[in-house]
Amino acid sequence: MTKSAPKTETAPTIVLVGHGMVGQRFLEALADRGVTARARVVVLCEEPRPAYDRVQLTSYFSGRTPDDLSMVEDGFMERHGIELHLGDPAETIDREARTVTARSGLTVTYDSLVLATGSYPFVPPVPGKDSEGCFVYRTVEDLLAIEEYAKDRATGTVVGGGLLGLEAAGALKGLGLTTHIVEFNARLMALQVDDGGGAALRRTVEDMGLIVHTGVGGKEITADVGGAVTAMALSDGSSIDTDLVIFSAGVRPRDQLARDCGLDIGERGGIAVDERCRTSDPAVYAIGECALTADGRVYGLVAPGYEMAQTVADDLAEVSCDGFTGADTSTKLKLLGVDVASFGDAHGTADGCLDVVYSDSRAGVYKKLVIGADGELLGGVLVGDADSYGMLRPLTGSVPPVAPEQLVLPAGLGAPAALGPSALPDEAVICSCHNVTKGSIRSAVTDHECVTVPEVKKCTKAGTGCGSCVKTLTTLVNDELEASGISVDKGLCGCFGYTRAELYEIVRTLRITTYAQLLDSHGREEARTGDGCEVCKPAVGSIIASLAPTLGASGYVLDGEQAALQDTNDHFLANLQRNGSYSIVPRIPGGEITPEKLIVIGEIARDFGLYTKITGGQRIDLFGARVDQLPVIWSKLVDAGFESGHAYGKALRTVKSCVGQTWCRYGVQDSVRMAIDLELRYRGLRSPHKLKSAVSGCARECAEARGKDFGIIATSNGWNLYVGGNGGAEPRHADLLAQDLDDEGLIRLIDRFLMFYIRTADRLERTSAWLERIEGGLDHVRDVVVNDSLGLCAELEALMADHVAGYRDEWAETINDPERLRRFVSFVNAPESPDPTVAFVPERDQVKPDLTLLSGPNIPVRTARTLEGTSSR
Amino acid sequence: MTMAPERIDLRVELLLDQRWFAICDLTDLIPGRGVAALLPDGTQVAVFLDRAGRPYAIDNRDPFTGAYVLSRGLLGSADGRPFVASPLLKQRFDLETGRCLDDETVTVQAYATRMEEAVAA
Structure with a gap:
């Protein structure tokens, strides 16, 4: 009992x-x-x-x-x-x-x-559904079983293309299996999205390499003599060879x-x-x-x-309450990396409602709003870009403050910049998981004295469910704090209450040349005389390096105290790879290289057993060097006329170029010469984040200059300068800053632009994000660097002139200094011993890291997940 | 020429099976950074010196990636306690206890250290 x-x-x-x-x-x-x-x-x-x-x-x-x-x-x-x-x-x-x-x-x-x-989980009554290798996707135990079974299998099939089915498919793909999705309906996520959204979703999912079968069901699962799944026959007569089946066709x-x-x-x-x-x-x-x-x-x-x-x-508890009479089924999810959201009357079932649709198949973006007869927003579907979900869902049921077509246009195409969370009424529900209104969030700040987003989350529970509202929540909290006159801590980290831009000004005007001096004089009280942290050390190191020639400090990043500030890549002037080895990228300005130099790179790679790969920046990356091999490899490179490519630094990386008018029948300027000039001018320039550039010889833009921090496109009259472009996770086309510049005018303008960026950007803020954030945006930057509205231009140009005059190759400086070379050993007490854990196995006629040497007593599963929050501390 | 005064070198040692094991000279270390060292059984340790000149030693293996790289991380201090941030995925480890500050279920071994005078002629 x-x-x-x-x-x-x-x-x-x-x-x-x-x-x-x-x-x-x-x-x-x-x-x-x-x-x-x-x-x-x-x-x-x-x-x-x-x-x-x-x-x-x-x-x-x-x-x-x-x-x-x-x-x-x-x-x-x-x-x-x-x-x-x-x-x-x-x-x-x-x-x-x-x-x-x-x-x-x-x-x-x-x-x-x-x-x-x-x-x-509902398992459809398919013959053979109980074969070995058939799973459902519901519990941790299910996942463990799937992971174990998938270990030496090649192909998997997910039955069901709904929300959970796509999750399961993503998981199988992540386990390295060729993955099929079989969906009985005519489109994926039939419950949440309409045909247009389903089509956009399908295209994106297929681009990821998943194989989608819609409008068909599983007819039979066949197994081998041992009872293990071998194939699945479909209702249209076709068949999929598969080692594993996951049923994810809904729940009961x-x-x-x-x-x-x-x-x-x-x-x-x-x-x-x-x-x-x-x-x-x-x-x-x-x-x-x-x-x-x-x-x-x-x-x-x-x-x-x-x-x-x-x-x-x-x-x-005998507390009175309204009871449960129904709920909002709005959802926002990230499935296989694709944002998918639906809210309100997503399928447009109300009488007299009309759709407003924006569809860009190329980008995999589909947005539909359902508008009622009186102009009120009834619901919608967002696929591929659901950023506006946080705004749109709370607006549901009301007449939006701007025309509905403006609500679906992408930023930059006439979307109203001003329509932020401030436009929402107090009763708008911001967090639908926990049913928290804008009013409750505001009162958490005003009445409950919360001063940070985490405090508001704890107090209201908002943002602690699916997390889709955190961006909106953060804006609301900061707005409310500012309205209450409470200053938001924008400090760099736990050690400094100043922003990077403020620290730059402090270092420049007070001519501070060491980190310790800055920490002890301008750090937060509790951080002074301490050891700082991994956030501010490299940031301050970069500021001091950028200003070094002007401050009269040493610009060499491994000198004295500077050595202790650098991230490991800067510290070893090479890029740390997952097994503790390093990669080496010699500078190849503009991507132009002689056959002799190519041969030298080939010989070095062959002699040291390095893996070689062409980079996106038109140069060659040599992977797999042990720390003790770096100096000798550099020596050989330097002897052949190479220098550091700064692939390891927050600095100028490359200036890519097309072949230009010298060879190309369309070219209108010598893009290669300009690229080389720019790369040699700005090499070694330490900045808040990496800098990339490109020069195209004509408007065909083969060098992809508009995807760069500063990109140059030739015109018949000279050069157009574009700034703030980015590839990567958040692509952005660069904006035109000035056109038809001559060579001197172009270089002068880039000098000013880069130095203004270095001076005012936040830590790890690329030019694209900086341009979006800085007050006044592109127009302000143009005012400052083209029209000299702040009277800064002469100073910015002088700073760059100092940099250009002070440049020295970091590799050459290192190999010529025995004291510095002492650092390049695997073990301080056994300088002759190589690190036995850095070893390689063959892969496609080259090598790859031997990761089995890294498995410890408990083999770690994590590989690429950075801890969130380390940068915002 | 005058006779040079007797030079006193400091040596960094760590406690291994109840015995002090010499790792390197103090001059081999830069405040704020680390070095890797081999123990007699082949174990790799990461040895650090903080700004105040105190030495620390922990395992060199980063438990999150398996790579032997903690010696190449950056030092910092939080609430007055020294830590190293892994150069790979930036998790921080307390240098005195080896405890990971970003995942309390993870700890690496920490070693007691001391500085010992090594008298040289």
């Missing part, structure tokens, strides 16, 4: 069946309302682990451990005296006697029973327990409940995905489940 409750003898007993996300939310809601203090709470959980974040399940494959996914704060159960029984599911309910019996035989008498049994409410004890069940399943989430037995509640709610629906989303959990907690 059960042991007696630690509460009073007469304490009522609440039994919760199921400990998933909704179950845990219910327990938290009970604790918040003080119910756990006066009632005994017993939880029966089928899974072997406490509630975890099922929504983020797939992130297990990107390195989050099951523990990372836990939803239960340490000590929560103990603190509230909750009895949690893991791996012991409820098996029978006796409503007459009011008892629940679990698999272990444990029987608990209840006063109130809450069913939060969730749902189970788990209502068996309720059926067995005679509770009312909906025709198509689900435990029928009223607005207070009570079943046909008033002592029994049902919440989450197992419940058929008063509006006749079964909700498969977590947010409505949370609302139900709170409704029941209110009922048990």
